[in-house]
Amino acid sequence: MTTELRRGFVLCLVALAIFGLAYPLAGTGLAQLLFPTQANGSIGKYGSTLIGQQWSGPKWFHGRPDSDNPLKANGRPGTSGAANLGPRSKVLVSETSKLIRYWRRQGVTPTSDLVTTSGSGLDPDITPSDAIAQIPMVSSATGIAPQRLRQLIRAQTVEPELGFLGPAYVDVLKLNLALARLR
Amino acid sequence: MFHFALTLVALAAVLAVAWRYLGSYMAAVYGGRVKWLGFVEGPIYRLLGIDPEHEQTWQRYAGxxxxxSGIAILLTYLLLRLQGSLPLNPQHLGAVPVALSWNTAVSFVTNTNWQNYAGESTMSYLSQMAALQVQQFVSAAVGIAVAIALVRGFSRRGQETIGSFWVDTVRGTLYILLPIAFLAGVVYVAQGAVQTLAGPVLIRDPLNGVTQLIPLGPVGFMEAIKQLGTNGGGFFNANGADPFENPTALTNLLSISLLLCIPVALTYTFGRMVGSRRQGVALLAAMAVIFAVWTSVTAFSESQPNPAVAAAGLTRQPTGNMEGKEVRFGALNSALYGVASTQTSTGSVDASGDSFNPMGGFGLLTGMMLGEVTPGGVGSGLYTILLDAIVAVFVGGLMIGRTPEYLGKKIQAREVKLASLGVLVMPVTVLVLTGVATVLPAGRAGAFNAGPHGFTEILYAFTSQGNNNGSAFAGLNGNTAFYNITGAIAMLLGRFGIIIPVLALAGSLAAKQVVPASAGTFRTDNLMFVILLLGVILIVGGLTFFPAVSLGPVVEQLSHGRFF
Known part of the structure; x- marks a missing residue:
């Protein structure tokens, strides 16, 4: 029994050294060497292209309505996560109604991504049709011709990887950066 | 739709390669014929003071x-409790509370990875790496070791021993999990997963005035072993939905491939070790049928509109139910990920299961209720479906009036008792604890959604923990003393309550001689057996859980026009 206890303890420590320290540290070293941008969060001056931001006002394209896009700086990062409202939730009905009314007031015919929250609460992307739906709003607020905005969206559209993996999407931060350059 | 079909073809192609080559590689690893990491393996045995040639009886193996596992729980618990005083803690997080540390330690050692915490605001980098990620390797290797021990029970004749626990565990981690996880980790990072020891970064976007404190960490390589070991415990609260864990549709497919590859390949390993590849193919066929049906049901359900969103006024939802889903994956890929993750014992999520349509949620929940055998977790899937196979040959034997045999071994009273025990532990655990939680105020308080969906959240939690899955209808507030303690009980019973009968079975089978096949032998490598096995899996799972499921997702599906 004492031999087994000793073996159990030794194997736990060996595993800690190899899989808890050597593996992640070697991985970190390699990641920082080969892919420093990605390994550090794809972060530029305007934020991370992988982490959604709240865009308010009609001058910008909006992302998913992750209402409490949680990474507010109050000294400590908030937590990611979904709203977790069920498919027959009264709360979800009323929250969604509010969003639909909001978009109608902006002159936008809402699409489902624009009135539903994401799985992470941080979704950085929308589909091209979500962006196209917002053209009337952005165009009248910025004075940029709808045709020009349509071209902009097309240029920013990322086609499915390998031609078939996942839907085509637009990164909202990149789209708005391109929009800012246009002004 | 066409794109999704291509995704399924790509997945099938990857798994076919893994089945053939990873399958035979694993047979070689556990046969002691793989030695390229001998310079690490040898010194470990010397530290442990064991002779790798020395084997154990089933009692010693289980002991x-x-x-x-007990020491691993204790060490994990201590690391979480002491994290405030340990290094690699850039956010200066304090100790993880007592009940939560206990639940989390049990969760990771039992390969469950149920998470009653949000990683980015609870766990230091050291805890993520040295407490949790370590167990993602080790618990996976323990699961595979048990499956291999059971297969040895079938392949050996008149022997006392079933292998060495220490050797099997060390070989599984070094030769199988470590190299694949490392390569996959590089891909995750290349696609955008973060991997750094630096603390959170503060951003002020001059365009819109938004301020964000973005959490980082050593994520990408943890993601690799989280999927490969069918663990499922992510670095961040959003798990595989978080863009820093699962940045692209490519990593999404990689995740699905990783979590399926070992359980699928083990059916090849099994066939190889018992000397008939067809025996493994029969198990794989049964697994594939259920997986395909559940994928179709769940993907179809998620391609439909979300009823609450429709009731709010948006009836046209051409991309399906996008509530709780990420744009870069879409509804269909999220459904596939959910099915793969619940029918293995992974439990990672790339979308909110809580917000799936009723029949989509049904798909996730019932995938676990079938005992996670299609293809199941690493090792646990194979050993659990072998229990079902023993029940199936027993039922077949009753029908034709012969002593049942499986792979040449006579299946007698002791084997049938052990297999039945192993099959029944999980449903009893899940149903009793769900009943208790539904009766007690402390249990009911956890439900986040109202109506039948709230009940489903509770049922889902115990089904997930009793099956060592770890996925959740995450609205449930599980970080209470009640759920931390009862959940840990479910996880311990769901793990060791099955492993110990399985090892006893391995010992009993290894001691038997082989009966030569005769004209009256019931064949276990043909279509008839696959159908019988499917019958056992579906009837045992279906009958035990039908009443409970009726009260949850089924009621919800039938409540047209009603909201809670």
């Missing part, structure tokens, strides 16, 4: 496994 070592229980002792090792």
């Amino acid at each position: 070592s496994l229980v002792v090792f």
